[in-house]
Structures are given as structure tokens and as C-alpha cells.
Amino acid sequence: MMRTANIFTLMIAAATMAACQSAGGGGTPNPTLPVVDGSGNTAPPSNFILTDVSYAHPSNGDGVDQTFAVAATTMRLGVAPNGALSLRESVRGSFDDGNTMFYDRDMQTFTFDISSGDVTMEETFRNVILTMPDPETTGWEYSNEAIVISSLPSAFGFGAEYDGNPNAVDSYLIGLENSEDEDDQERLTALQESVDRYLTDRDFFTYTSNGVTYSHLRLNNYATTTNYTSLGIWFDQTQADEASYGVAVFGLPTPRYEVPRTGTASYAAAMAGHILQNNNTQFLTGAINFDFDFTAQTMAFTMDADIAETGINGRTDYFDYDTFTGSGNVYVDTFFGEFISDSDESIIGELEGGFFGADADEVAGTFVFGNENVHGIGGFVGSNPDATSQQ
Secondary structure, eight states, rough: OOOOEOOOOOOTTTOOBOOOOOOTTSSSOOOOOOOTTTTTTTTBBBBBBOOOOOOOOOOSSSSSOEEEEEEEEEEEEEEEEOOOEEEEEOOOOOOSSEEEEEEETTTTTTEEEEEEEEEEEEEEEOOOOOOOOOOHHOSSHHHHHHHHHHGGGGTTTTGGGGGGHHHHHHHHEEEEEEEOOOHHHHHHHHHHHHHHHHHHSSSEEEETTTTTEEEOOTTSSSOOOOSEEEEEEEEEEEETTTTEEEEEEEEBOGGGSSSSSSSEEEEEEEEEEEEEEEEEEEEEEEEEEEEEEETTTTEEEEEEEEEEEETSSEEEEEEEEEEEEEEEEETTEEEEEEEEESOTTTTTTEEEEEEETTTTTTTEEEEEEEEEEEEEEEEOOOOOOTSSSSS
16 A cells, blocks of 8 residues: 655755755655855754654653663665665664763753764754643743744744744744734744644655765654654765665663563554665665563564655655564563564564663664565664553
């Protein structure tokens, strides 16, 4: 079955955004050039993650300085003169690999320090889209608008003073609301509609900074809500003959003694990644459903994987790729499993993850799969709908 979704096109004020072709082409989204301000300066990387499941402190109050556990899986590809891609190295990440992501509350920045085989990603991002806060918690009358506009002010015609300043955005919008000027009322309505489109009309877009292409993701194709985990993907071709694709999954791990030792639980997860086949790459998306038996320390799971292709009209089409069936074991606060394609028994894979949240409310991890003709990598985040501590 094919699913379609519209990609929202950013309207950047006083900035230039043009399409440039990424190596490999195919279904990988075409990136845009870096945002440039009126002085010709390139904007710093921002919005590494665009999901509904980004950083939200468990208290649902203000964020705190926090270091997250990270698992990163990557594949390093050779790029031939004709653009054909070939696998050079693939690494499935573990949360024990020592990668980190640090959130600085005062600066509102996320700093990733990732090393995965020969691939590294050391970047600081500002204004990652947060889970949309409750107006009663923040005191902002326009919570969605405050978060989104302050994260990308130039995209909505706002100046630099609103960058990372949701309070200022909220105050501005309240001023429009209280104004008796008809133009102000129309601008308020237009901004609300723009933010709504921004949050609902696309699945991902990409842009390039310092030679690295960052993809903004939404996981709404497969409904899951998480408070303690999130993921992001990236693509890097700073060398003409080599390209790197990566997935970073991060979260707040469950203390070992809080992971259940008895009983059962199910989790619904969304996943995203990259797939290499026919000398080309495509964006991988889908869902994973887990069933855990903590008494037996075993698990079983199924994966439904789709390929996303973006057409020239900006619409993303989703094509069924394959389904996989797997099983494995639980090792106190982590789990490991193997899986196989339901349509081609030569395509096999490995999946590794851990439990997150106060009471093992969520799961997150990475996977790889393939045979001699195809290779895929990805990450997943998911939640247990019956978790008692989930917000």
C-alpha cells in the first residue's frame, strides 16, 4: 500500500534556500543550501530533530542541563565518478559505545559527540523543536507558535532577536491579538496557519551546513509518543569519493533496578534510517512492534519498513519495502535480537536497544540488515501505552 504526505515548503524571509542534489539521488530528500542572513553570514546548524518526541524533561517543566545516552549506527559509502554508491563500512551502534548528547539549558543547545567506526559527528545544534508544551505549564498563550517561530524565526519573517526566545514570540502574538488593527489580526491568523502547516504538512526536509546535510524528521506516519527518547538522521559528503549516512538515537536510560524482572509488556516504536540498494540510497521509515516477557527475559518483534521517495512537486510517497520478524533476549536493561525478511530469507539483521524513562516506559535502539545486494541501517524509539510514569 502506498501512502502520500505533503512536504511543507519553507518561505524564508531575507534568506536564500535553493535545491542542491545530494550524492546518490534516488529517494534521499534533496537538501537545501544553508540559510544566509542579510550580511551573507551562514546560520549555525539548528533543528537537527523535527519530531513530536524531542527533548522533554520528565517534570514537564523547564528543561535542565542533561547528558543523554546515545547510540549511533552508520554506513560509510564509496562514491564512484558516475555517482554509484558502494558499501565501505557499516557499524551498528550500542548505548555502551560512549557517544553522548548534552543539553545546555541556558544556551538551549544540544551538543552531539558521536564516533561510529570511521564516521564522526561533533556538532552543536540550537533550537531543536521541543514537544509542544502545555500553555498552563509555560505561561505562553501561544505555545506551539512560540516554540516553532523561535526555532526558525527567519522562516516566519521574524528577526534575530526572536531566535531561541519563545517568550518574545508569545508577547508579540499577544500584542497582535490585542490590537484593533485589521492587518494585525490578519497577520496573527496567517502566522497560526503557517505554524499549523509547518507541524502537519511534511515528514522531513533537509539543509546543508559546513558540508554536512541534516534531515529534519517527523514520525507521524507511525503514531508513537515518547518523553524520554528521540532520534535524528544525517548525511555527510565532505569528500568527493565518500559519503556517510548516520542515525543517532538518544534518551534518558531507565536505572537498572527499575527495569521489570517479571511480567510482560508491549511497545510501539517508530523507526527511520537509510537503505542502500542498486548503487543508490533511499530514506527508510516504518514501525516496530515489540513484545517482552521479562520473566523469561525474552522478546519478539515485527518490523514494517517503507521507502520514502520525494517527487519534484515536494510530495513524499511511501512504498512498502518489506516486513521482518525477529526475536531475542533481555539482558537486565538492554536487549538484543536477530530478524529476517518475510519475503527473502537471505536478508537478515541485528537489533539492539535499551529501556528508557523512569519505569522502562520507552525503548530505543539501532538496527542493521542486509545481504550481498542490499544494506540498511536505522534507529527506533517507542513507548509502552500502559506505562504508568509516561506524561
